[in-house]
Amino acid sequence: MLSKRNLQLNEHGELHHLLAIEGLPKRILERILDTAESFVGVNEREVKVVPLLRGKSIFNIFFENSTRTRTTFEIAAKRLSADVVSLDVARSSTSKGESILDTIANLTAMHADMFVIRHASSGAPYLIAQHAAPHVHVVNAGDGRHEHPTQGLLDVFTIRKYKKEFNNLTVAVVGDILHSRVARSQIHALTTLGVPEIRVVGPQTLLPTEIERLGVRVFTSLDEGLKGVDVVTMLRLQNERMNGALLPSASEYFSRYGLTPQRLALAKPDAIVLHPGPMNRGVEIDSTVADGRQSVILPQVTYGIAVRMAVMAILAGATR
Amino acid sequence: MSELTELASAEALFASLKTQMASSIAFDAKLVGVYSGGAWIADRLKTELHGEHEVGYIDVSFYRDDLSTAGLKPTVRSTQIPFSVEGAHIVIVDDVLFTGRSIRAAINTLFDYGRPATIQLAVLVDRGGRELPIAADYVGEARLVAADQMLALERSDEGRFSFKLEPWTR
Numbered sequence: 001m002l003s004k005r006n007l008q009l010n011e012h013g014e015l016h017h018l019l020a021i022e023g024l025p026k027r028i029l030e031r032i033l034d035t036a037e038s039f040v041g042v043n044e045r046e047v048k049v050v051p052l053l054r055g056k057s058i059f060n061i062f063f064e065n066s067t068r069t070r071t072t073f074e075i076a077a078k079r080l081s082a083d084v085v086s087l088d089v090a091r092s093s094t095s096k097g098e099s100i101l102d103t104i105a106n107l108t109a110m111h112a113d114m115f116v117i118r119h120a121s122s123g124a125p126y127l128i129a130q131h132a133a134p135h136v137h138v139v140n141a142g143d144g145r146h147e148h149p150t151q152g153l154l155d156v157f158t159i160r161k162y163k164k165e166f167n168n169l170t171v172a173v174v175g176d177i178l179h180s181r182v183a184r185s186q187i188h189a190l191t192t193l194g195v196p197e198i199r200v201v202g203p204q205t206l207l208p209t210e211i212e213r214l215g216v217r218v219f220t221s222l223d224e225g226l227k228g229v230d231v232v233t234m235l236r237l238q239n240e241r242m243n244g245a246l247l248p249s250a251s252e253y254f255s256r257y258g259l260t261p262q263r264l265a266l267a268k269p270d271a272i273v274l275h276p277g278p279m280n281r282g283v284e285i286d287s288t289v290a291d292g293r294q295s296v297i298l299p300q301v302t303y304g305i306a307v308r309m310a311v312m313a314i315l316a317g318a319t320r
Numbered sequence: 321m322s323e324l325t326e327l328a329s330a331e332a333l334f335a336s337l338k339t340q341m342a343s344s345i346a347f348d349a350k351l352v353g354v355y356s357g358g359a360w361i362a363d364r365l366k367t368e369l370h371g372e373h374e375v376g377y378i379d380v381s382f383y384r385d386d387l388s389t390a391g392l393k394p395t396v397r398s399t400q401i402p403f404s405v406e407g408a409h410i411v412i413v414d415d416v417l418f419t420g421r422s423i424r425a426a427i428n429t430l431f432d433y434g435r436p437a438t439i440q441l442a443v444l445v446d447r448g449g450r451e452l453p454i455a456a457d458y459v460g461e462a463r464l465v466a467a468d469q470m471l472a473l474e475r476s477d478e479g480r481f482s483f484k485l486e487p488w489t490r
Contacts, residue, residue, distance in 0.1 A: 014391070031394060038379065038396045047432040050382035052392075313382070317391030 007129055014318040017129045017138040018311050020147040021188040029192055033157050035310035043306055053082035053316050059107050060086040062118040068277060069141050073116045076308035101131050108133050114315065122146035137315040145179055150311060151276055152185025154304040156193060158296055159231055162272050170197040172225050175235030175257065175284055176206045182276045183235055187214050201225035202257065205246045222257050226266040233274040234259050237284045250283045260286045264294065272296045330473060330481035333444045333460030338368060340458045341442060346409040347371040354426050355379045355397045357415030357473035365413065376401040383425035405434035415473040417443040420454035445471060
C-alpha cells in the first residue's frame, strides 16, 4: 500500500490530494498559506470570482452532515469558476446500498475533476484517493477522528494573520482533544510551521493516551494551561459526549474548562481566541469571550474560503 | 525587427518608453504593472513621469489559461488595484510582450474591478510571437528573441534595470 505521504504528493513533490496535514512538508503548507493570501484580496472585491477553474467539475460528497464546511467549500469552488455539485449522500444511493467506491466511480464517469469528502470514518478519503482515476484530486473535509486538514490550514492562516511569525508562539488547544480531528490537524500544522510550544488542555478522559508523542505539553488545569499563551483554540464539546461516562454535565464542564474573561486574562494581553464552530456558548466558551475583542472566530470563517480556494487551485494545477 | 544578439540595454529602452509615454498618456492615467518586471517599471514611471499617476499591480496567475498544463505558479502575489477602475484611463505596463496571453489575462483582471474608459499597453521589449490579436501602444524596442530563450528583467539595489537571457523553462 502507498504511504499516506506518497499518496498526497505526485512524482514532482507537488500536492495532488489533500488528505492530512501530517506528513506534509513545510514548503507545501507555506505555499498554501501564501496562495490563500492572494485569494483574500479576490474575496474583498466586488466581483469575487476568478476564472481559474473554469470547466472543472468539483463534487462535494458529505457522508456526514456539515452545513458550514460544505457551504464554504461550495463558495470557494464557485469563486474559482468551477462547476460544483454538492451531494447529500444520506439521501442518495448509499442509503440504497451502493458502496463508496461505486459512488465515486459513477461520479468520475460524469467527468469529475475533484472530490471533497466528509465521512464519519477515519481514512475514508484515503480509500477514495487510492482508487481515484489519476487526474482526479481528493480533498479531505473531515474524516472521523483523524484529520480536518483545511480547518487546520485556516487556523494557522488566521494565526499568521494576527501573529505574523510562528517561531515565537505558545498555543493552547483546549477541550475534547480525544475526538477532535480539528485538534489533530492544527497540532500537526503548528508543529511543521515551527511553533515552539503547543499545549493541550482538557479533562483526562478527553485526552488521548500518549498524546505527548506529538510533542505537546499536557495540562488538565485550564488556568495553568492558559498562562502566558499567545493563541487559544477552543474546541467544540459535542453533546453526545455528555451522555457517556466521559463528562458529568455541561455546567460542570463550563466551570472547569469554559473560557471566561477572567481565565483569558491569564493569557498574554494580545492573545487571540479561535474556535472551529459551531460554538456552544456557555459550555466551552463564554459569550463575552466569543464576541470580545480577542475573538478571531468570524475572521476564521472568512479566511476559510480563501484557504479552500488556494487548496483547490493548487490541486487542480498538479498533474500526475 | 533585428534579432537579439547582444543584451538590450534595459535602461535605454526604459528611457525611450518614458519619452513616448510622456507626450501621449493622460495626466491622470493609472499605471498597472504586471508582476514582477512590469511592477518595477510602473513604480519608476510613476516617479519619473509628470502627472498624477496612481499605480496598481496585477498577478495574472488566477486568470491564466494554462492551469491544466502548467499548474499554478509557486508564488502568487496579491493583485492590488487601489483606485477605481470605472471610467479610468489605464496603461498596463509589462517588461516583455510575447504571446499576449498575460496581457489578455491582465485585461480580464481589470474588467473584474470595473469598466475602464481606455486601456493601453506599454512594454520595454516586443519580442514577437503573438498568439492573440494584441499590440502595444508604447514599445521600448522590438527585438526578436530565439524561441528557446527567455528575456528576464532584473533590478539592481539602486533600482536600475538590466536584461538577462535565460533558457526557456516552460
